Amino acid sequence: MIGIHPLTRVPEIAPGDNLARLLGDALRAGGLAIQENDILVVTQKIVSKAEGRFIRLADVKPGAEALRLAAQTGKDPRLVEIVLAESVGIVRAAGPVLITRHRSGLVMANAGVDRSNLGPGREESALLLPLDPDASARRIADGLATQFGRAPGVIISDSFGRPWRLGVVNVAIGAAGAPVLLDYRGRLDRDGRKLEVTQIATADLIASAAGLAMGESAEGVPAALLRGYRFSDEGPDAASTLVRPLQEDLFR
Amino acid sequence: MIGIHPLTRVPEIAPGDNLARLLGDALRAGGLAIQENDILVVTQKIVSKAEGRFIRLADVKPGAEALRLAAQTGKDPRLVEIVLAESVGIVRAAGPVLITRHRSGLVMANAGVDRSNLGPGREESALLLPLDPDASARRIADGLATQFGRAPGVIISDSFGRPWRLGVVNVAIGAAGAPVLLDYRGRLDRDGRKLEVTQIATADLIASAAGLAMGESAEGVPAALLRGYRFSDEGPDAASTLVRPLQEDLFR
Numbered sequence: 001m002i003g004i005h006p007l008t009r010v011p012e013i014a015p016g017d018n019l020a021r022l023l024g025d026a027l028r029a030g031g032l033a034i035q036e037n038d039i040l041v042v043t044q045k046i047v048s049k050a051e052g053r054f055i056r057l058a059d060v061k062p063g064a065e066a067l068r069l070a071a072q073t074g075k076d077p078r079l080v081e082i083v084l085a086e087s088v089g090i091v092r093a094a095g096p097v098l099i100t101r102h103r104s105g106l107v108m109a110n111a112g113v114d115r116s117n118l119g120p121g122r123e124e125s126a127l128l129l130p131l132d133p134d135a136s137a138r139r140i141a142d143g144l145a146t147q148f149g150r151a152p153g154v155i156i157s158d159s160f161g162r163p164w165r166l167g168v169v170n171v172a173i174g175a176a177g178a179p180v181l182l183d184y185r186g187r188l189d190r191d192g193r194k195l196e197v198t199q200i201a202t203a204d205l206i207a208s209a210a211g212l213a214m215g216e217s218a219e220g221v222p223a224a225l226l227r228g229y230r231f232s233d234e235g236p237d238a239a240s241t242l243v244r245p246l247q248e249d250l251f252r
Numbered sequence: 253m254i255g256i257h258p259l260t261r262v263p264e265i266a267p268g269d270n271l272a273r274l275l276g277d278a279l280r281a282g283g284l285a286i287q288e289n290d291i292l293v294v295t296q297k298i299v300s301k302a303e304g305r306f307i308r309l310a311d312v313k314p315g316a317e318a319l320r321l322a323a324q325t326g327k328d329p330r331l332v333e334i335v336l337a338e339s340v341g342i343v344r345a346a347g348p349v350l351i352t353r354h355r356s357g358l359v360m361a362n363a364g365v366d367r368s369n370l371g372p373g374r375e376e377s378a379l380l381l382p383l384d385p386d387a388s389a390r391r392i393a394d395g396l397a398t399q400f401g402r403a404p405g406v407i408i409s410d411s412f413g414r415p416w417r418l419g420v421v422n423v424a425i426g427a428a429g430a431p432v433l434l435d436y437r438g439r440l441d442r443d444g445r446k447l448e449v450t451q452i453a454t455a456d457l458i459a460s461a462a463g464l465a466m467g468e469s470a471e472g473v474p475a476a477l478l479r480g481y482r483f484s485d486e487g488p489d490a491a492s493t494l495v496r497p498l499q500e501d502l503f504r
Contacts, residue, residue: 001256001258002464004254162414164496165495166495167454168451170457171417182419189368191375193367196366201418205463208461211457244417
């Protein structure tokens with residue numbers, strides 16, 4: 001049995017907070033110590049907050065492309081300027097939708113720039129993705145190891161839309177010490193045929209599973225512990241591995 | 253806490269099998285009765301097998317378009333003919349990849365036509381998606397209700413690739429009595445701002461969570477029970493709801 005435990009005792013996070021310490025407190029408050037194969041899933045939002053990734057809209061001066069795209073999408077030109085500064089390319093601007101390729105390679109709405117639930121006094125700010133989510137995950141894992149004597153796997157999740165399906169799902173944008181991609185290329189099925197499905201995005205499955213325990217976006221829980229999923233340490237453990245290389249992008 | 257219980261005692265499924273009965277047996281063998289809010293996730297493969305959705309390659313005569321696409325993708329022309337017959341349009345044919353829009357609206361590789369782990373004597377066959385996966389889910393739920401006095405939610409899952417990310421994840425292609433799409437449109441966040449993320453594809457999160465317990469594709473478990481996820485009966489309960497309407501497809 002795999003268990004997903006929501007961490008309900010995480011306080012509002014502010015820049016400079018020791019996130020690993022606060023997550024450790026929340027684990028202890030929930031009666032949870034770190035066991036072998038535990039994986040802690042943490043939302044991008046609290047990681048970005050702890051890392052102070054806020055930007056004040058008043059400090060942003062939109063350029064010509066931002067003004068044009070803002071008019072096209074009905075968005076705040078300052079927000080569009082922030083999105084463009086975070087992006088290496090525009091994938092689609094259609095109706096109210098602005099999908100870009102973030103400089104990390106992630107293709108997502110508004111380059112992951114977030115304006116919901118930023119906390120008191122942040123109404124006129126936006127929140128960027130962590131600078132290096134895999135490194136953020138590693139720092140959290142290390143910080144928890146000093147508290148519990150053992151590091152959990154850590155996955156940093158964010159919610160992504162999909163081109164052909166409604167609703168968002170959670171995916172892994174950062175990871176450390178957790179399984180990311182199971183690779184069965186070259187393996188045979190039970191009948192001796194080469195397997196058709198050969199790579200499984202395990203970290204995204206874990207992020208989505210945790211999304212269930214994190215609940216709704218309005219008053220959601222920002223972290224959850226996944227326990228009982230047995231995995232080996234083989235294979236990549238950085239979520240950046242899951243970004244499909246640009247040359248394999250079928251939609252360019 | 254949410255628990256995901258793999259059903260390890262499901263036998264090889266053949267056309268005409270009473271799938272609800274066999275899943276009920278596997279639940280009982282695992283010491284599981286149906287409780288309130290339980291959701292049973294079942295892979296498309298065993299649903300299609302029970303419904304006899306096999307087609308023999310020897311019975312297929314590829315047409316001109318199938319021959320052309322087979323040459324382009326390196327696939328068996330008879331398989332391509334089957335894929336085209338299941339599809340209402342080709343989304344991308346590039347390299348070895350053939351992505352189509354299945355007549356159900358699902359955009360997926362090879363229209364969901366499956367050739368792995370089809371079972372003994374089926375090496376020269378292919379397996380189509382269930383004719384109506386939402387109806388299949390309803391039949392399984394009803395069949396379990398007669399055994400347990402209560403119907404679980406049922407989700408039928410399949411694995412999908414993604415345009416910009418490596419690896420497949422599990423999504424819901426059929427559902428009955430399970431939460432499919434949480435809709436927060438018009439809701440406010442804690443700071444009184446309109447929420448940015450407004451629809452959550454709950455059924456896909458559940459399918460992905462179950463995917464962890466189902467394990468690897470080579471010798472995987474074909475069903476898992478999700479327990480402890482509280483949901484209301486409001487909102488849609490058909491997985492077809494999750495198909496983004498064609499007119500909203502940003503990539504046409």
